[in-house]
Amino acid sequence: METLTYEYRGGRPVASPPPSFLVGVVGSGNLEVLVEPAPLGGLCRVEIQTAAVGFGATWQAVLDDVFARHPLADVRISINDVGATPAVVGLRLDQALDAFAGGAQP
């Protein structure tokens, strides 16, 4: 297992975020994404626990794209992953961040 952390600056805080929002399941080829508001001084922090070791550059590329689509600030994103493909990761993050920014209830 590998723990990865990425941080992004320059996003905007969500106006009225839900206390937390969870999508996905920790199953083979899948992942769960937990999104929470957090006082991070304008940062968006992504913390990943993944069963697939050695894919840091791929995560970086996927997350760069996700942050370009969802430039959020003061958000903590926590991921438990069991080898989801980059496409699945991107879709799950879109799903989670759309719902989070829309003020969805958990």
Add this chain to the structure above:
Amino acid sequence: MSSYYEDSARGRLAGLLDPGSFREILPPAERVVSPHLRQLDTPAAFDDGIVVGEGRLEDRRVLVAAQEGGFMGGAVGEVHGAKLTGLLERALDTHPDGVLLLVESGGVRLHEANAGLIAVSEVMRAVLAVRASGIPVIVLDGGTFGCFGGMGIVSRLCDAVVMSEEGRLGLSGPEVIETTMGVEEFDSRDRALVWRTVGGKHRYLLGEAATLVEDDVTAFRAAALALIDHKPDLSLAALAAEHAALGSRLERFGDCRDALDIWERLGVEEPERLPILDTADFLATVRDRRA
């Protein structure tokens, strides 16, 4: 119509309970995760594969637990089991109108070995304590992974089991039987064999499932509501009668090699037809034929 089989644990709860009524206990953001999986270098889930909390069912106060089969097959680890036991013990304090267990589990999580086994035994004891206090415990079983092992036992300790045709209920799961006894004894890849042996229709015919419903979250909701006012008879006489009935069932069907033999002996005409009937036709066909 929303498939119960295809949905996640959280999706099932959202469709089952009155909208907006669910309040989760130990939600994912609390991060009460398995301490064992980390030691084994295996990813944990923030809710350890089970969602517990309280909500309302047509305004009746209920405690609910939903196992997520997608995470380690819904297997019961130490935290997972403790959440379930804690929920049941909460019922003794708060006296809800009922407890609903949305089971989906392969049994004990082998990664956690004895901790998982102890957790399941604690769940069993808690179920019996809740029942003894007069609060019904109702099982809903229609998930992708079925319900086996320790959770199969837990389910049959409860007041009633609601199943869909897609649901499965048993002690040893098909793969376990095949591994232990050989493929000649039980081919776990033979889906027709698996479903007619442990599936919802067979469990309903044997009387182990109280209700058989369509694979639809709202059908499960209606069935749970119908059962919640049912007060079971826990007297010694009733338990003795249940034991006698189980004994006579063994005498009646003990030599059957296949579920089809049992269905034939129950007086079902063309028993080989049962698996292809939809739920309504099936229920009409087997009326007065249950064991």
